[in-house]
Amino acid sequence: MSKPKQVTIVEVAEAAGVSIATVSNVLNRGGIRSSKETIRKVELAAEQLGYRRNTMAAGLSRNKTFEIGLIVPGLTSYYGQLAEHLQIEAHNAGYHLSVFSSGGFDPDIERRNLEVLQQRRVDGLICHGLAMGFESTRSIVNSGTPLVLINGWDWPEDISIGSVNLGFAEACKQSCQVLVDRGCTVLCYVGSKVSKVIDEQRRMGFMAGASQYGSQLVHEIVEHRELDMEAYLKDLLQRHSAPVGIVAFDDHVALKLLTAANKLQLNFPKQLQLIGINNDYIAINSFPGISSWDIPYSYQAKMAINKLLNKLTNQPETDEVREIEVPLVFIERETTKI
Amino acid sequence: MSKPKQVTIVEVAEAAGVSIATVSNVLNRGGIRSSKETIRKVELAAEQLGYRRNTMAAGLSRNKTFEIGLIVPGLTSYYGQLAEHLQIEAHNAGYHLSVFSSGGFDPDIERRNLEVLQQRRVDGLICHGLAMGFESTRSIVNSGTPLVLINGWDWPEDISIGSVNLGFAEACKQSCQVLVDRGCTVLCYVGSKVSKVIDEQRRMGFMAGASQYGSQLVHEIVEHRELDMEAYLKDLLQRHSAPVGIVAFDDHVALKLLTAANKLQLNFPKQLQLIGINNDYIAINSFPGISSWDIPYSYQAKMAINKLLNKLTNQPETDEVREIEVPLVFIERETTKI
DNA sequence: CTGTTAGCGCTTTCAG
DNA sequence: CTGAAAGCGCTAACAG
Numbered sequence: 001m002s003k004p005k006q007v008t009i010v011e012v013a014e015a016a017g018v019s020i021a022t023v024s025n026v027l028n029r030g031g032i033r034s035s036k037e038t039i040r041k042v043e044l045a046a047e048q049l050g051y052r053r054n055t056m057a058a059g060l061s062r063n064k065t066f067e068i069g070l071i072v073p074g075l076t077s078y079y080g081q082l083a084e085h086l087q088i089e090a091h092n093a094g095y096h097l098s099v100f101s102s103g104g105f106d107p108d109i110e111r112r113n114l115e116v117l118q119q120r121r122v123d124g125l126i127c128h129g130l131a132m133g134f135e136s137t138r139s140i141v142n143s144g145t146p147l148v149l150i151n152g153w154d155w156p157e158d159i160s161i162g163s164v165n166l167g168f169a170e171a172c173k174q175s176c177q178v179l180v181d182r183g184c185t186v187l188c189y190v191g192s193k194v195s196k197v198i199d200e201q202r203r204m205g206f207m208a209g210a211s212q213y214g215s216q217l218v219h220e221i222v223e224h225r226e227l228d229m230e231a232y233l234k235d236l237l238q239r240h241s242a243p244v245g246i247v248a249f250d251d252h253v254a255l256k257l258l259t260a261a262n263k264l265q266l267n268f269p270k271q272l273q274l275i276g277i278n279n280d281y282i283a284i285n286s287f288p289g290i291s292s293w294d295i296p297y298s299y300q301a302k303m304a305i306n307k308l309l310n311k312l313t314n315q316p317e318t319d320e321v322r323e324i325e326v327p328l329v330f331i332e333r334e335t336t337k338i
Numbered sequence: 339m340s341k342p343k344q345v346t347i348v349e350v351a352e353a354a355g356v357s358i359a360t361v362s363n364v365l366n367r368g369g370i371r372s373s374k375e376t377i378r379k380v381e382l383a384a385e386q387l388g389y390r391r392n393t394m395a396a397g398l399s400r401n402k403t404f405e406i407g408l409i410v411p412g413l414t415s416y417y418g419q420l421a422e423h424l425q426i427e428a429h430n431a432g433y434h435l436s437v438f439s440s441g442g443f444d445p446d447i448e449r450r451n452l453e454v455l456q457q458r459r460v461d462g463l464i465c466h467g468l469a470m471g472f473e474s475t476r477s478i479v480n481s482g483t484p485l486v487l488i489n490g491w492d493w494p495e496d497i498s499i500g501s502v503n504l505g506f507a508e509a510c511k512q513s514c515q516v517l518v519d520r521g522c523t524v525l526c527y528v529g530s531k532v533s534k535v536i537d538e539q540r541r542m543g544f545m546a547g548a549s550q551y552g553s554q555l556v557h558e559i560v561e562h563r564e565l566d567m568e569a570y571l572k573d574l575l576q577r578h579s580a581p582v583g584i585v586a587f588d589d590h591v592a593l594k595l596l597t598a599a600n601k602l603q604l605n606f607p608k609q610l611q612l613i614g615i616n617n618d619y620i621a622i623n624s625f626p627g628i629s630s631w632d633i634p635y636s637y638q639a640k641m642a643i644n645k646l647l648n649k650l651t652n653q654p655e656t657d658e659v660r661e662i663e664v665p666l667v668f669i670e671r672e673t674t675k676i
Numbered sequence: 677c678t679g680t681t682a683g684c685g686c687t688t689t690c691a692g
Numbered sequence: 693c694t695g696a697a698a699g700c701g702c703t704a705a706c707a708g
Contacts, residue, residue, distance in 0.1 A: 003401055003461070004482035008685055019695045024687060035693065052481070055457045056394040056403070057685035060700045063341055065394070075418035075437075083413050084439050096454055099413075099437045101422050116434055119393045123341070142388070144342035252619055259625035262600075281590055282620060287597035346701055357679045362703060373677060395701035398684045 007051045015045035028053055059121065068308065069117035071100045071110060071127045072150075073195070077252070078278055078295065079128065082150065085301035086126060093309055098122065105195065111136045118143060124308040126150060129163065129197060146311045148304050151198060153323070161311050162322040164303045168198060168277065169205030171293045171328040172247055175275045176209025178291075179245030180217065182273055182336055186240040187219040190227070190257060192249040199249065202277070206247055224253045229260035233272070242271040245336075251276035251283040254290045258335070262287075274335040277328070289333030300326045345389045353383035366391055397459065406646065407455035409438045409448060409465045410488075411533070415590070416616055416633065417466065420488065423639035424464065431647055436460065443533065449474045456481055462646040464488060467501065467535060484649045486642050489536060491661070499649050500660040502641045506536060506615065507543030509631045509666040510585055513613045514547025516629075517583030518555065520611055520674055524578040525557040528565070528595060530587040537587065540615070544585055562591045567598035571610070580609040583674075589614035589621040592628045596673070600625075612673040615666070627671030638664045 009027070013020040018038060026034050026042040034042075045051075059065040068090050072079040083099050090097040098120070100113040110127075114136055117125060125145055129152020140147055141159050149155055149163035176187055189206040191199045203221060210219035218240060222232070236244050248254035254276030266272045268288050276283050279294035303324050310320065347361040354361065356376060364372050364380040372380075383389075397403040406428050410417040421437050428435040436458070438451040448465075452474060455463060463483055467490020478485055479497050487493055487501035514525055527544040529537045541559060548557035556578060560570070574582050586592035592614030604610045606626050614621050617632035641662050648658065 003459070006459070006481065006685095010685080020686080021688080021695055021697095022693085024685095025694085028686080029688095033693075038693080050480070052453075053457050054398070054459060054685050055454075056398045056459060057700090058687075060392070060394045060398060060702090061685080061687040063700070075413045075422050077414065080413035080415075080418040084441065087439060088441070091450075101425060103422065103426070112429075115390075116393075119391050121341070121344070121392060121394065139388075143344065143390070252623075255620070255623050259623055262625040282593070285590075285593050285597055286624070287600040344701095348701080358702080359680075359704085360678055362701095363678085366702080367704095371677075376677080392701050395684090396703075398686090399701080399703040401684070 006054070007049045008054070009051070012042065012045045012049055012051050015049060016041040018042060027051070028058065063121075065121050065123055066094060067096050067098055067120060067122045068305075069098050069100065069113075069120070069122040069125045071102055071113050071117075071125070073102050073105050073128055075099070075101050077280060078250075081295075081297050082128075082301065085297040086304060089298075089301045089305040093305055095123070095305075095309075107136070114140060118145065123312055124148070126304055126308065127152070129153070129155065129160075146308060148308045150300070150304060151201075153197065153201065157322065162307050162320070162324070164300055164307065164324045164326060166295060166300065167325050167327045168201040169208070170325075171277060171330070172202045172205030173209035174330065175247045175293075176206060176212070176219075176245075178275065178330070178332075178336060179247070179273055180213060182243070182245070182269060182338055184243050184245030184273055185217060186236070186244045187217060187247065188236065188244065189219070189221045189247045190224045190249060190253055191221060192224050192253055194225075202247075202249060224249060224256065229256055230263055233257070233260050233264055233266065237266070237271060243269060243273050244271070245273045246275070248274060248276045251278045251280040251290060251292055254292070254335075255282050255286060258286055258288075258290060268335045269338055272335075279329075279331050283331075283333065288335055291333045291336040292331055293328035294331050295328060296326055344392070345387045346392070347389070350380065350383045350387055350389050353387060354379040356380060365389070366396065401459075403459050403461055404432060405434050405436055405458060405460045406643075407436050407438065407451075407458070407460040407463045409440055409451050409455075409463070411440050411443050411466055413437070413439050415618060416588075419633075419635050420466075420639065423635040424642060427636075427639045427643040431643055433461070433643075433647075445474070452478060456483065461650055462486070464642055464646065465490070467491075467493065467498075484646060486646045488638070488642060489539075491535065491539065495660065500645050500658070500662070502638055502645065502662045502664060504633060504638065505663050505665045506539040507546070508663075509615060509668070510540045510543030511547035512668065513585045513631075514544060514550070514557075514583075516613065516668070516670075516674060517585070517611055518551060520581070520583070520607060520676055522581050522583030522611055523555060524574070524582045525555060525585065526574065526582065527557075527559045527585045528562050528587060528591055529559060530562050530591060532563075540585075540587060562587060562594065567594055568601055571595070571598050571602060571604065575604070575609060581607060581611050582609070583611045584613070586612060586614045589616045589618040589628060589630055592630070592673075593620050593624060596624055596626075596628060606673045607676055610673075617667075617669050621669075621671065626673055629671045629674040630669055631666035632669050633666060634664055 009023040102110040129149040147160045152163040276292040279292040283290035283292040351358040440448040467487040485498045490501040614630040617630040621628035621630035
């Protein structure tokens with residue numbers, strides 16, 4: 001079934017008794033001035049006929065789509081929130097954001113999405129820096145579409161125009177300090193290699209934080225997927241003197257740990273202390289409440305869109321930082337509060 | 339900065355020494371056969387030049403975009419998951435899904451997104467049936483874009499071609515039965531008017547389930563946002579004999595209740611029983627685990643896309659149900675398990 | 677099997 | 693201030 005024909009400027013032009021160029025001027029171009037009378041006629045005709053600009057035709061004609069492509073690993077939790085905020089910011093800037101999920105970190109899907117986005121001739125791209133290998137990334141840059149990375153550390157300058165990264169390392173480092181302050185003598189980072197780059201950042205930060213205290217502090221790193229959490233916690237508390245401090249990969253992992261701890265009837269913060277990341281619904285509403293790091297979504301989104309737009313509108317080469325670091329904000333709750 | 343010019347079929351045609359029509363045939367049209375030799379030449383040229391089809395030009399020319407627009411209230415939890423699955427199914431069917439969030443349930447944003455989607459000339463629309471009033475919806479139908487609703491009950495036939503709804507009412511009804519089976523003599527539904535239509539369904543189901551038992555069962559309905567949960571639970575248990583059964587709006591609300599219960603050191607399932615909906619990460623990993631209703635995302639997504647595609651490809655008017663009901667699956671955990 | 681040609685709907689000089 | 697006309701890149705008859 002072919003689509004019913006939509007109203008075009010031709011019809012509007014006829015109805016208004018002017019040329020199509022004039023209609024285009026009045027309706028879709030701000031800059032050009034027309035007589036009040038013409039404007040009125042055209043707008044009236046357009047209104048009555050239910051005219052709706054054809055984005056494809058416009059884009060084709062001006063070689064600009066006002067569309068930004070976004071590729072994130074998924075649409076839940078952090079990624080979903082981020083996508084929402086980016087959509088808002090893009091809209092505020094007069095752009096439209098096309099959101100794609102790479103289905104949990106699948107490089108093939110990433111590549112495919114990238115391809116689709118390119119075929120749509122998006123003006124710019126925002127990607128959560130990850131699985132997509134060098135080639136895929138190259139192919140973007142080669143075609144000249146500016147790329148901003150979210151949480152992409154140390155990417156070569158010729159591939160992305162920059163990145164906006166959350167300060168995970170710093171947060172984890174400071175988590176260590178908090179835990180030591182609260183009396184912990186053993187620190188443990190429970191990571192998640194599902195998200196490789198991010199896990200790396202957090203591990204780095206944890207290491208930096210823990211090693212500050214030298215040999216007076218025991219610390220270790222484990223992977224949550226390979227863990228029987230109850231057994232692990234039990235063992236941990238047998239091996240060491242309380243309180244034990246845990247830095248969790250995020251609030252989801254933290255919840256698992258919390259549950260294991262609750263089953264073992266461990267006491268927060270006397271025996272165990274726990275810090276998550278994301279300040280999710282989970283952290284806020286669990287029992288006990290999980291200390292966590294809040295993410296300034298809106299700010300991160302603004303930064304990313306700005307970076308892209310600066311490039312797109314060819315702003316004077318500001319002395320802009322290539323890698324922007326967005327600091328997280330600590331929210332303390334019962335898992336650490338003494 | 340104008341975008342660098344991309345390779346077009348003209349250039350590919352020149353390089354391959356054939357006409358542009360032939361290039362188009364080989365590259366973008368499956369049906370038309372060409373000689374092996376021609377195919378080889380064209381594909382080689384395209385490959386070497388890095389040709390990438392311009393979606394806009396193609397769409398404009400054939401009056402078909404192979405794009406489906408999706409509007410959901412948000413991109414977290416259920417909605418995010420749904421969007422991901424729809425994206426997968428759309429792709430499997432050769433379509434591309436443009437995902438939009440209406441930022442909570444904002445009718446203005448909904449309207450705006452709808453407008454954008456129409457301007458893109460999407461072939462079809464999928465909307466989570468809600469805030470958007472009659473007018474907005476009308477304007478879609480008027481323009482002839484087929485619309486499938488997700489969780490949209492009782493919409494007029496001339497507006498949407500159908501809907502795919504989750505069996506919330508039935509789930510809530512059965513939740514009541516489960517709770518009574520487990521010994522509850524008092525039932526309570528803790529709803530959330532944030533999502534009006536959905537809350538209605540759940541409340542209806544709850545009422546139907548509870549009233550089955552006549553006067554031997556006390557039941558009541560409250561709104562979670564107006565509730566001091568601890569105080570409420572305490573009061574509930576003072577007023578009635580245990581166990582009290584609670585049907586929560588979803589797992590998020592359930593978590594809040596769970597936390598309140600834990601603070602009061604209530605015993606599951608002896609004093610309190612609790613059932614959520616969504617079978618979220620939360621329900622699975624909380625302590626105690628929350629009994630919940632699992633959502634067949636993949637199935638729901640398939641149904642929705644199929645419905646749309648049947649219309650788009652003008653399938654023989656199957657004796658298809660207009661409103662498909664997708665049943666949820668009960669997963670029992672410690673909050674009810676005796 | 678391949679090429680010619682007329683659009684798709686809109687933007688954008690460039691004359692009037 | 694307005695309009696004629698030349699595209700944007702691709703597809704779809706229709707001839708050859």
